[in-house]
Amino acid sequence: MIRLVLTRVLSAIPVMGVVALIVFFMLRLSGDPAAILAGDTASSEQVERIRVSLGLTKPLYEQFFGWIMQLLRFDLGTSLFTGLPVTSLIAQRIEPTAMLALSTIVFSVLVAVPMGVLAAWKANSWIDRLVMVICVLGFSVPVFVMGYFLIFNFAITLRWFPVQGYTSPFVDFGRFVSQITLPTLTLSFIYVALIARITRASVIEVLGEDYIRTARAKGQVEIKVLFRHALKNAAVPIVTVIGLGVALLIGGVVVTESVYNIPGLGRLVVDAITRRDYPIIQGLILFFALIYIVLNLIIDIIYTIVDPRIRY
Amino acid sequence: MSAPATSLPPARLSGLFPFLKRYPLVVIAGLILGLIVLAAVFAPFMFTRDPTSMSPLQRLRPASEAYWLGTDHLGRDVWSRLVYGARVSVIVGLAVAGLSVIIGLVIGLISGYVRWLDAVVMRIMDGLMAIPGILLAIALVSVSGASLTTVIIAIMVPEIPRVVRLVRSVVLTVREEPYVEAAVSIGTRLPLILTRHILPNCIPPLIVQATYVCASAMLTEAILSFLGAGTPPTIPSWGNMVAEGRLLFQIAPWNLLWPGVALAVTILSVNILGDGLRDRLDPKLAKRM
Numbered sequence: 001m002i003r004l005v006l007t008r009v010l011s012a013i014p015v016m017g018v019v020a021l022i023v024f025f026m027l028r029l030s031g032d033p034a035a036i037l038a039g040d041t042a043s044s045e046q047v048e049r050i051r052v053s054l055g056l057t058k059p060l061y062e063q064f065f066g067w068i069m070q071l072l073r074f075d076l077g078t079s080l081f082t083g084l085p086v087t088s089l090i091a092q093r094i095e096p097t098a099m100l101a102l103s104t105i106v107f108s109v110l111v112a113v114p115m116g117v118l119a120a121w122k123a124n125s126w127i128d129r130l131v132m133v134i135c136v137l138g139f140s141v142p143v144f145v146m147g148y149f150l151i152f153n154f155a156i157t158l159r160w161f162p163v164q165g166y167t168s169p170f171v172d173f174g175r176f177v178s179q180i181t182l183p184t185l186t187l188s189f190i191y192v193a194l195i196a197r198i199t200r201a202s203v204i205e206v207l208g209e210d211y212i213r214t215a216r217a218k219g220q221v222e223i224k225v226l227f228r229h230a231l232k233n234a235a236v237p238i239v240t241v242i243g244l245g246v247a248l249l250i251g252g253v254v255v256t257e258s259v260y261n262i263p264g265l266g267r268l269v270v271d272a273i274t275r276r277d278y279p280i281i282q283g284l285i286l287f288f289a290l291i292y293i294v295l296n297l298i299i300d301i302i303y304t305i306v307d308p309r310i311r312y
Numbered sequence: 313m314s315a316p317a318t319s320l321p322p323a324r325l326s327g328l329f330p331f332l333k334r335y336p337l338v339v340i341a342g343l344i345l346g347l348i349v350l351a352a353v354f355a356p357f358m359f360t361r362d363p364t365s366m367s368p369l370q371r372l373r374p375a376s377e378a379y380w381l382g383t384d385h386l387g388r389d390v391w392s393r394l395v396y397g398a399r400v401s402v403i404v405g406l407a408v409a410g411l412s413v414i415i416g417l418v419i420g421l422i423s424g425y426v427r428w429l430d431a432v433v434m435r436i437m438d439g440l441m442a443i444p445g446i447l448l449a450i451a452l453v454s455v456s457g458a459s460l461t462t463v464i465i466a467i468m469v470p471e472i473p474r475v476v477r478l479v480r481s482v483v484l485t486v487r488e489e490p491y492v493e494a495a496v497s498i499g500t501r502l503p504l505i506l507t508r509h510i511l512p513n514c515i516p517p518l519i520v521q522a523t524y525v526c527a528s529a530m531l532t533e534a535i536l537s538f539l540g541a542g543t544p545p546t547i548p549s550w551g552n553m554v555a556e557g558r559l560l561f562q563i564a565p566w567n568l569l570w571p572g573v574a575l576a577v578t579i580l581s582v583n584i585l586g587d588g589l590r591d592r593l594d595p596k597l598a599k600r601m
Binding site for chain 1: 435436438439440441442443444445446447448450451452454455527531534535538539540541554558561562565568572573575576579580583584587
């Protein structure tokens, strides 16, 4: 068991290395990074200053290993605009994003899994069709379109929720809930579609198995058949998709935070784009990739422990 | 093994009418897409005016006979911008789908067949897939400057690993087939094996994948433009229209509504078309979805 876990952990390291390599060379491939970062109106002294501050005057391999050593000390460099370390900027902004992501994952799983099970149970009925329509819509309606649709109807017309903003749950929980509701619904739409579709597909597959017939034959209540016997055995692909979907979620977070004016990591990215603050973009890519890899690693390890059928 | 014949679509549906009856949504989606592409190609003849010409006196006008869908904050005609904006979405969708499928196919074929390359290529693909696509695209655009070409490349790069994985999985199953072994044993050269025996197996799932890539590319272009890291603001695109319309959307909601609806309908149509193709071309995948 320990060896299995260790192998999984070790196999994640080269992936992270490749991410670092990609991020490092992306800036260099585009020609003179200092000139790009400085913008079109910069003087040659400004360009030179950026070049020195980024260490671009040293040979490439030295730059790369210096940068990797920096990363290993959890140093993501400093923002070109504010001069603050990128790690402390991330730390300042992480709470709203974490809250939004968490509420979205919880809400989506609570809605999508029963939805998928229901669709699978009533496969080819109107309920199933409805669920599938919701799924296709979820994949097709852009996040911001959904966001403004909800704002227009529930915040401006009906005045049920505030239009935008964020309050920490540790400061005022009621306000937090009212402000996080619409962003959560917005971001959940695509995630619900993703999870419901895979739940439906894997439950349909499991429902054809012999043990389901046995459970029904011995008179097990249908709801227990569905949730205890079927869902449990269909869980692996569902949990996998929840993990893989985090990549989708991160993209959505950037847009949702921008629509609802939430001061999280997504806004940090958008502000960095307008200011051409590349160290922030670079740092956030590494940060999000790390979260994605670690999360999927944890899911992988849980499988090996929970599901005796999986052995690598 | 006998599969229940009723669960599979008939091999051939002759004529448009039976097809329409069996897949009404797919036909409607195809028609909508056809219209959108036509409108994009013949944009100047679609009762449009110059989508970039500003008339400050006509700012934020609601829909009227002169301006079918109203005007934006610079007095530009929303209908004209919408029609010309379709060009960006169509170009980006088709270009990204085409390019990422071709590049992914080549990489996937070679990686699936040449064992020693496989490990290296797949690690690179794993790394690319670990970076959220939109962030990768944002970074690529922000280092190379905004232009339509950059946007296409930036959206394409995160899509390639998905294609590579798909092709590779097909190659790995097909390479063990007896006819491939036979071809190897009579000394067929590698390029011929790949193109003659393995490639044809990849085409049906790739066509399906291409439609999904196309939908996701249109979505990503809109998101990039919305965030200010996409198509330059001088070019009318649906994402740019939403980005500009959001500022005054309480006063002039149509500036946001129409490009939003256009995006949703177009992407929805591409997805429905993709699902239809999947059911016809790739029944194995269709069963799993």
